[in-house]
Amino acid sequence: MRHIPPRPSPGGGRMTTDFYHLLLSDCVLALILLGLFAYVARVARGVHGIASWGVGHYLFSLGAAMLDGSAQALDRQAAGDFSAAIAAAGSAMACAGLAVMAGAVIKFAGRRSLHAHERALLALLLLLPLAAWLHGDPLRSQGAAMSAVELVLLGVMLFQLRRLDTPPARLPARLMLAGSLVLGALYGRDLVHALGGHYGANEAWVNIDLSMWFLFNFCMLMLASFRAAEALQASAMEDPLTGTLNRRGLYARLEPQLQQLDRGASMAVIALDVDHFKRINDGHGHDIGDLVLQRLSEAVRACIRETDLFARMGGEEFLVVLTGPESCGAAQLAERIRGAVEDMRMAAPAPDGLLVTASFGVCLDTAAADLAELQRRADEALYAAKRGGRNRVVLHAGEQPAMA
Numbered sequence: 001m002r003h004i005p006p007r008p009s010p011g012g013g014r015m016t017t018d019f020y021h022l023l024l025s026d027c028v029l030a031l032i033l034l035g036l037f038a039y040v041a042r043v044a045r046g047v048h049g050i051a052s053w054g055v056g057h058y059l060f061s062l063g064a065a066m067l068d069g070s071a072q073a074l075d076r077q078a079a080g081d082f083s084a085a086i087a088a089a090g091s092a093m094a095c096a097g098l099a100v101m102a103g104a105v106i107k108f109a110g111r112r113s114l115h116a117h118e119r120a121l122l123a124l125l126l127l128l129p130l131a132a133w134l135h136g137d138p139l140r141s142q143g144a145a146m147s148a149v150e151l152v153l154l155g156v157m158l159f160q161l162r163r164l165d166t167p168p169a170r171l172p173a174r175l176m177l178a179g180s181l182v183l184g185a186l187y188g189r190d191l192v193h194a195l196g197g198h199y200g201a202n203e204a205w206v207n208i209d210l211s212m213w214f215l216f217n218f219c220m221l222m223l224a225s226f227r228a229a230e231a232l233q234a235s236a237m238e239d240p241l242t243g244t245l246n247r248r249g250l251y252a253r254l255e256p257q258l259q260q261l262d263r264g265a266s267m268a269v270i271a272l273d274v275d276h277f278k279r280i281n282d283g284h285g286h287d288i289g290d291l292v293l294q295r296l297s298e299a300v301r302a303c304i305r306e307t308d309l310f311a312r313m314g315g316e317e318f319l320v321v322l323t324g325p326e327s328c329g330a331a332q333l334a335e336r337i338r339g340a341v342e343d344m345r346m347a348a349p350a351p352d353g354l355l356v357t358a359s360f361g362v363c364l365d366t367a368a369a370d371l372a373e374l375q376r377r378a379d380e381a382l383y384a385a386k387r388g389g390r391n392r393v394v395l396h397a398g399e400q401p402a403m404a
Contacts, residue, residue: 019206023065026210030061033217040221044228049107052100053220057213059097066090067142091142092129095149099125102153108223109160125149144194150187154180168226172219179212179219239312241290242297250311250319254371257307257323264366267323268330271361271378272300272337274316275390284354292356299340303333319375327364334360334393342391357391364395 037054041047067090070083099122103114114122132145158180164173186205237249245253261267274280274292281289293316300310300320309321320337322330341358361381363374381396388394 020069022206022210023069026061027065029214030058034058036221037224040224040228044224044231046231047108047224047227048111048113049104050220050224052104052107056097056100056102056104057217059100060094061097061213063090063093063095063097067094067146087142088129088132091132091146092126094146095126095129098149098153099123102156105157105160108220108227109163122153125152140194144191147187147191147194151184151191154184154187158184164223169223172222172226176216176219179215183209183212242293242312244297244301244318245309245311247311247313250309250313250321251371253309254321254323257309261323265324266327266364266366267321267369267374268327268362268364269371269374269378270320270322270330270334270337271363271375271382272318272320272334272358273382273386275357275359275386277316280354280356288354292354295344296341296356296358299344300337303337303340319378321371330364331362331393331395334362338391338393359385359390360393361385362393362395 034054034057037050037057041051041054044050067087070086070090103118103122106114106118126149128145128149129142132141158177161173161177161180164170186208237245237252239246258267274296277289277292280292293312297310297312297318300318304310304320304322305326307323308326309319311319311321313319320330320333322333338358338360341356344356345354359382361378361384363377363381365374365377377396381394385392385394
C-alpha cells in the first residue's frame with residue numbers, strides 16, 4: 001500500500017503538493033501500462049493473464065491513490081466524512097485490483113483459467129475493506145484491511161511464481177519473487193503499525209513501493225514476450241488444422257530423443273493414410289474432409305504415449321515415430337489405431353453417416369537408422385496395404401512388405 005508520508009511542517013505545503021503529483025503520475029503511468037498490456041494481449045492471444053494484469057494494476061493504482069489522497073486530508077482533519085468515503089472506496093478498489101493481479105499470475109503460471117475455488121477466495125478477500133468500513137476509524141481500519149489483503153495476495157503470487165523455474169522465464173520470475181518479499185516485509189510492518197494505532201510511513205517507503213510495482217510490470221512484460229515467442233515457435237512446428245506436429249516439428253522433437261538412446265536401441269515408424277480421402281472431399285466437401293483429419297488425429301492421440309511423436313506429413317498422410325523398447329510393439333499399436341479410426345462415425349449426408357478407414361505401413365529398425373530411410377520403408381508397406389484392399393496394417397519385413 002502506498003501510505004502517506006509524514007505530515008508536512010507548518011507553513012510548508014510543498015511536500016503535500018509533491019505527494020499528490022506523485023499519485024497523479026502513478027495513475028497516468030498505470031493507464032499507459034493498461035494500454036500496453038491490452039496491446040500485448042491482443043497480439044499474443046494465447047498468453048493467459050496479461051490483459052487481466054493490466055486491468056488489475058490500474059485498479060490498484062487508482063484505488064491506492066484515492067486512499068492515500070484521502071488519508072492526507074484525514075490526517076489534516078479536513079473534509080472528514082467525504083474523505084472517509086473516498087478512503088473506503090479506494091481501499092475496496094485497490095483490493096479488487098490486487099485480486100485481479102493475483103488471478104492473472106495464477107492464469108499465466110498455470111496456462112489456464114481460474115478454478116471456482118480460486119475465484120471464490122479472491123472474492124472473499126474483498127469483504128475485508130467492507131468490514132473495515134463498518135468498523136469505523138477509516139484511516140486505521142482501511143489501512144489494516146488493505147495491508148492484510150496485500151500480504152495474502154502477495155503470498156498467492158509467490159506460490160505461483162515458483163512454478164516459472166525454466167529459462168528464459170526464470171530470471172523475471174525470480175525478480176518478482178524478490179520484489180514480493182520486499183513488499184511483504186513492508187506491508188507486514190504497516191499491518192502491525194495499523195493494528196497498534198500507529199499509521200503512516202515516509203516518502204522513502206512510497207518510492208520503494210512504486211519502484212517494486214514498476215519492476216513487477218516490467219517483468220510481466222518480459223514474461224509475456226517470452227511466452228509469446230514460445231507460442232510462435234510452437235505454432236511454427238505444428239499443423240494448424242489438426243494440432244499435430246508438422247515435418248519440421250517432427251525432426252526438431254525427434255533429435256533430442258535420439259541423442260538419449262543407445263545406437264542399438266530400436267525405433268519404429270508408422271505411416272498412415274486415410275482411405276479414399278479424395279472421394280470424401282469430392283463427395284462431402286472440404287469441411288467434412290477437414291473434420292475427418294481432425295477426428296483421426298484425436299483418435300491417434302488417444303492411442304499413443306506422450307513420448308511418441310505424431311506428425312502430419314502432408315494432405316491425408318501422417319507419421320507416428322516410436323523410440324525405445326516400446327517401439328517393438330509398433331505393429332500392435334498400428335492395429336489399435338486402425339480399429340479406433342474405423343470406429344469413428346462422421347456426421348454426413350448419408351443414412352449411416354460416413355465410414356472412415358485408414359491404411360498403415362510399419363517399419364522397425366535401430367535408432368542409428370536414418371528417419372528418411374525408415375519413412376521410405378514404411379511408405380512401401382503403406383502402399384502394400386493400399387494394394388491389399390486398404391483398412392489394414394502391413395509390416396515391412398526386410399525388402400518385402402509383409403502382412404502384420
